[in-house]
Amino acid sequence: MSATMLGVLGIFFFLFLLMTGMPVSFSMFATGIIGIAMMRDLSSAFLMTIDSITATFSSFVLTVAPMFILMGILAGHTGIGEKLVHSANAFLGHWRGGLASGVQVVAALFGAICGSMPANIATVGSIAYPVMKKLGYSDRLSTGAICAGAALAALIPPSLTFIIYATATQLSVGKLFASGITTGILLLIIYIITIQVWCKVNPSLAPKIPALPWKDRIRTLKGSGIIEIAVVFGISMGGLFGGLFTPTESGAVGVFGVMLVTLISRRLTFRIMLDALRDTIRLSCFIYFLIAGASIYSKFFTFSQIPAALGNLLSGSGLSAFAIMALITLTYWVLGCVIDDQALVLLSIPVFYPIVTSLGFDGIWFGAYTVVIVGVGGLTPPAALLTYVMHRVAKEQVPLSEIFIGVAPFMVSGFLMLFILILFPQIVLFIPNMM
Numbered sequence: 001m002s003a004t005m006l007g008v009l010g011i012f013f014f015l016f017l018l019m020t021g022m023p024v025s026f027s028m029f030a031t032g033i034i035g036i037a038m039m040r041d042l043s044s045a046f047l048m049t050i051d052s053i054t055a056t057f058s059s060f061v062l063t064v065a066p067m068f069i070l071m072g073i074l075a076g077h078t079g080i081g082e083k084l085v086h087s088a089n090a091f092l093g094h095w096r097g098g099l100a101s102g103v104q105v106v107a108a109l110f111g112a113i114c115g116s117m118p119a120n121i122a123t124v125g126s127i128a129y130p131v132m133k134k135l136g137y138s139d140r141l142s143t144g145a146i147c148a149g150a151a152l153a154a155l156i157p158p159s160l161t162f163i164i165y166a167t168a169t170q171l172s173v174g175k176l177f178a179s180g181i182t183t184g185i186l187l188l189i190i191y192i193i194t195i196q197v198w199c200k201v202n203p204s205l206a207p208k209i210p211a212l213p214w215k216d217r218i219r220t221l222k223g224s225g226i227i228e229i230a231v232v233f234g235i236s237m238g239g240l241f242g243g244l245f246t247p248t249e250s251g252a253v254g255v256f257g258v259m260l261v262t263l264i265s266r267r268l269t270f271r272i273m274l275d276a277l278r279d280t281i282r283l284s285c286f287i288y289f290l291i292a293g294a295s296i297y298s299k300f301f302t303f304s305q306i307p308a309a310l311g312n313l314l315s316g317s318g319l320s321a322f323a324i325m326a327l328i329t330l331t332y333w334v335l336g337c338v339i340d341d342q343a344l345v346l347l348s349i350p351v352f353y354p355i356v357t358s359l360g361f362d363g364i365w366f367g368a369y370t371v372v373i374v375g376v377g378g379l380t381p382p383a384a385l386l387t388y389v390m391h392r393v394a395k396e397q398v399p400l401s402e403i404f405i406g407v408a409p410f411m412v413s414g415f416l417m418l419f420i421l422i423l424f425p426q427i428v429l430f431i432p433n434m435m
Contacts, residue, residue: 003039007304010035014297024343025286028293035300052295056288060248064173065287067251068158070280071232074258075110077276078267085128089135090220094211097199099135100145101192103128104152108188111153117161117341117378117386120150125393136207139398141198144406146393147386148191151375151414154341155184155368157237158251164291164342165367168349172364174240175432179368183428187372187417194413232257287342294346302350314355321359322422328352329373329418336377344374361425368428369421376414379407 010031017027029049036045088102095101107124125146132142154161157177166173199206221227236254239245245253262268314324331352335344349370356366378386381404391400421428 003304004306004309006035006038007301007306010300010304025289025293028290028297028343028347032293032296032298032300036296036303039300039303048299049296052299053292056292056295059167064158064248064251065160065163066280066284067248067255068160068163069283069287070276071158071236071251071254071258073276073279073283074255074262074268074272077272077279078258078262078265085124085131087220089131090212090217093135093209095196096203096208097141097195097206099128099132100137100141100195100199100206103132103145104149104188104191104195107146107149107153108156108184111156111159111184117150117154117375120153121146121386121389121393124149125390129394135209138205139394139402140406141195141205142406143387143390143394143398143403144408144410145191145195147379147390147403147407148410148413150386150389151378151410152184152187152191154371154375155180155187157181158254159371160287161341161345161371161374162367164287165345165349165370167291168346169353169363169367171367172432172435175364175435176367177237177240178431178435179364179428180371182430183368183372183421186420186427187414190413190417191410194409198409231261290343291346294343297347298350301347306351310351310355321361324355324359325361325422328356332370332373333377333380336374336380341371341374341378344377345370362429364432365421365425365428369418372414372417372421376411376418379411379414381407 013034014027014031017030018024022030033045033049036048085099085103085106088106089099092098092102103124106128107120110120110124125143128146129142133139157180159177159180162176162180163173165171166176232254235257236245236250239253240250259268314327319327332344332348335348353363353366357363381387381400387400387403387407390403391398394403
């Protein structure tokens with residue numbers, strides 16, 4: 001059997017293992033080890049697996065991940081997210097759909113200290129959904145807005161997806177983070193416009209509550225966490241963009257900043273610290289095994305000659321650069337429905353990155369473009385990963401069909417965002433080019 005045929009069978013075997021419920025990382029390990037053993041020998045497969053695990057767990061670049069994970073989990077456990085939601089409601093609740101718009105801002109702010117989409121939904125959703133339900137928001141709008149906010153938060157630095165993309169491409173983590181700022185702000189604006197238009201077309205989706213006096217709105221800022229997040233973000237990211245810190249040092253400074261502000265506000269207790277450390281270890285181990293599994297899987301994929309064949313096929317197809325980008329976008333969209341964003345980046349970058357850069361597209365730009373499209377994939381039924389997380393956050397009280405309808409307008413907005421990024425790449429590259 002040819003190597004290419006083994007590679008194709010390996011893809012189907014990997015998807016089969018996923019459907020059986022096996023974790024993504026172990027599915028990649030199993031497929032990679034068996035595939036390499038069939039192409040080479042069992043000894044080579046085990047040696048490459050050991051090398052992948054050792055290289056991943058000793059990677060200096062990846063030491064940044066636990067730092068930013070701990071920073072986000074500490075902020076969630078100490079109640080900063082809850083205060084942000086109530087403050088957003090005080091300022092924007094008098095608009096029809098105002099709280100749904102505010103959730104986008106809260107998700108973006110929380111994304112500034114937590115780069116994981118599932119963690120963002122779990123934190124913001126568990127706080128915002130009960131409030132929106134109590135105020136009379138429809139399940140479609142509330143769940144759709146929370147899912148979209150999580151996809152948005154993946155762009156806001158520090159983003160775990162950007163960190164993994166940087167690991168796979170050897171590009172600057174700092175420049176990738178910088179590209180997410182302008183891209184994230186634009187997507188935030190598009191999502192808010194989407195909510196306002198949707199509520200204009202169907203006013204029954206959201207109530208219109210009386211506006212609070214300005215003094216009451218400002219009072220909610222006290223202890224809301226906005227100041228704390230601004231300080232932490234300013235010191236951590238400002239030092240990184242200014243060249244004062246490496247990404248790992250920036251993460252450590254961010255953790256120290258969150259610990260300091262929560263200690264001063266008396267939110268941080270010894271028990272919360274232990275819980276945050278435990279959750280950080282669990283999520284970090286998940287990500288490290290995911291990267292190690294993707295490493296051995298990508299070696300098998302490379303041996304199969306599929307990436308080279310696909311690259312030659314696209315390069316020699318005679319299609320324009322934009323037509324090839326459309327095919328890559330379609331592939332990401334479909335795979336993003338069933339594969340976690342971080343796993344998808346690891347699996348796809350060895351295939352698509354050389355093709356995209358050979359077409360003249362910038363690698364930093366493609367990083368931001370990739371994060372947007374995998375976010376759209378995570379919203380796309382029937383296997384939309386983010387919607388299933390939201391289903392669990394809502395304690396399975398909202399039918400999945402309602403959540404699918406709720407995310408549909410935001411999927412359209414996501415594709416509009418991709419079109420804008422292709423037409424105006426400087427939106428992404430404006431800040432990185434100044435660094």
